[in-house]
Amino acid sequence: MPPPHSRTSKKKPSNFSTQLKLLFKQLFHLSFYKDILINPTKSIYVMSTLFLLEIFLNIFIINKINYTEIDWIAYMQEVEGVVNGTYDYYKLKGDTGPLVYPAGFVYVYLIFYYITNFGQNIRLAQYVFAGLYLMMISAVFYIYNRNAKIPPYAYIFMCLLAYRIHSIFVLRLFNDPIAMTFLYISIVLLLRRQWTLGCILYSVAVSIKMNILLMAPALFIILLLSIGFRATVKNILYCALLQFAFALPFLLSNPTAYLMRSFDLGRQFFYIWTVNWRLIPEHIFLNRYFHLSLLAFHILILLYVCRYQWLKSIKTFNDLLNYHKNYYLSDDAIITLMFYANFIGICFCRSLHYQFYVWYYHMLYHLLWSTNSKAMFNLLIVGLIEFSWNTYPSTVMSSLILHVCHGYILFKLLTSLTMEPNAKKIDKKVK
Numbered sequence: 155m156p157p158p159h160s161r162t163s164k165k166k167p168s169n170f171s172t173q174l175k176l177l178f179k180q181l182f183h184l185s186f187y188k189d190i191l192i193n194p195t196k197s198i199y200v201m202s203t204l205f206l207l208e209i210f211l212n213i214f215i216i217n218k219i220n221y222t223e224i225d226w227i228a229y230m231q232e233v234e235g236v237v238n239g240t241y242d243y244y245k246l247k248g249d250t251g252p253l254v255y256p257a258g259f260v261y262v263y264l265i266f267y268y269i270t271n272f273g274q275n276i277r278l279a280q281y282v283f284a285g286l287y288l289m290m291i292s293a294v295f296y297i298y299n300r301n302a303k304i305p306p307y308a309y310i311f312m313c314l315l316a317y318r319i320h321s322i323f324v325l326r327l328f329n330d331p332i333a334m335t336f337l338y339i340s341i342v343l344l345l346r347r348q349w350t351l352g353c354i355l356y357s358v359a360v361s362i363k364m365n366i367l368l369m370a371p372a373l374f375i376i377l378l379l380s381i382g383f384r385a386t387v388k389n390i391l392y393c394a395l396l397q398f399a400f401a402l403p404f405l406l407s408n409p410t411a412y413l414m415r416s417f418d419l420g421r422q423f424f425y426i427w428t429v430n431w432r433l434i435p436e437h438i439f440l441n442r443y444f445h446l447s448l449l450a451f452h453i454l455i456l457l458y459v460c461r462y463q464w465l466k467s468i469k470t471f472n473d474l475l476n477y478h479k480n481y482y483l484s485d486d487a488i489i490t491l492m493f494y495a496n497f498i499g500i501c502f503c504r505s506l507h508y509q510f511y512v513w514y515y516h517m518l519y520h521l522l523w524s525t526n527s528k529a530m531f532n533l534l535i536v537g538l539i540e541f542s543w544n545t546y547p548s549t550v551m552s553s554l555i556l557h558v559c560h561g562y563i564l565f566k567l568l569t570s571l572t573m574e575p576n577a578k579k580i581d582k583k584v585k
Contacts, residue, residue: 259361297345309519
């Protein structure tokens with residue numbers, strides 16, 4: 155008989171080497187690449203490739219395409235007033251007008267002011283914004299990959315069609331993309347159920363640009379269902395305290411000026427810059443009754459969606475306040491609530507300017523693939539919206555196309571979206 159050890163003398167291939175050989179075999183099959191482009195669970199391959207390409211693309215844009223001055227000098231003039239000891243918002247202004255953003259904006263651009271040699275080193279500022287873009291797209295990719303809902307090929311279009319988005323970041327240096335970067339990071343934290351930290355980052359985003367408040371109703375519902383009434387109030391208090399801490403120097407100087415300027419809901423926009431309302435005459439665009447009508451439609455649609463889509467299985471007020479149990483919200487529900495609330499606000503905005511495109515561009519794909527529309531039609535809608543935002547100056551036709559696309563998406567969300575974010579209950583002990 156052979157010695158006992160002879161039966162095991164042959165070495166079995168390791169799992170790693172087996173998987174490596176399998177991978178090399180797959181690389182020579184078309185089905186492998188087809189799966190990577192179509193299967194949402196394989197999105198990480200496309201996302202990783204696109205992220206690397208985005209690094210080189212941003213460097214190329216910065217070095218080959220001319221920077222366009224719009225608001226950067228005005229931003230620097232506004233924060234320079236703070237450097238010189240002025241905290242009265244009525245006295246803080248730049249070439250394009252008075253300072254109209256909350257205090258977080260001041261602190262962010264103060265940092266830029268000092269690291270760019272008092273605003274003179276614009277090339278360095280562009281690279282900083284390129285870094286912010288990469289942070290934002292990383293957060294967006296994390297959100298989409300975690301949800302695994304969108305086919306990976308859609309992300310190629312998301313990046314290839316983002317001409318206006320890249321321009322807003324590295325060629326214009328607006329504050330809108332900074333606010334959205336913090337917003338997407340806050341959503342990442344919400345998906346990880348880090349509620350308090352997510353709320354704090356959300357509040358930071360609000361302190362940079364007020365449009366982030368469009369998602370406040372959704373965040374409130376997410377918190378209320380997930381962690382209950384008391385914890386929700388506590389997190390809202392944290393958000394308010396952060397706003398107060400940021401604003402304190404300005405409130406001590408002139409509280410009325412700060413509140414009237416930084417959170418001015420009645421501020422008039424210039425007709426020349428509107429992207430969405432070029433199809434109406436200027437006198438209607440500036441009419442207060444028109445503004446109030448848009449606000450009324452916004453609130454009514456939001457209330458309808460809240461009651462008949464987001465909370466339709468909540469039967470009593472006590473159930474909503476979760477005195478005894480919390481509800482489980484899926485990742486898809488959290489993302490949809492935030493994106494949906496924001497999109498409703500976009501549809502009824504008094505005016506959309508070109509830099510506002512970043513408010514919802516990366517959310518469109520999730521919203522469209524949350525409906526029952528065909529993939530090719532979804533891409534067509536995205537393309538038409540992109541056409542509207544890249545028509546400068548805007549025209550009656552570009553504005554009309556934008557409204558038709560927005561109306562179609564909203565209609566499909568209202569009629570075909572099925573979501574039960576509150577269907578499954580969990581004990582409060584479960585996090």
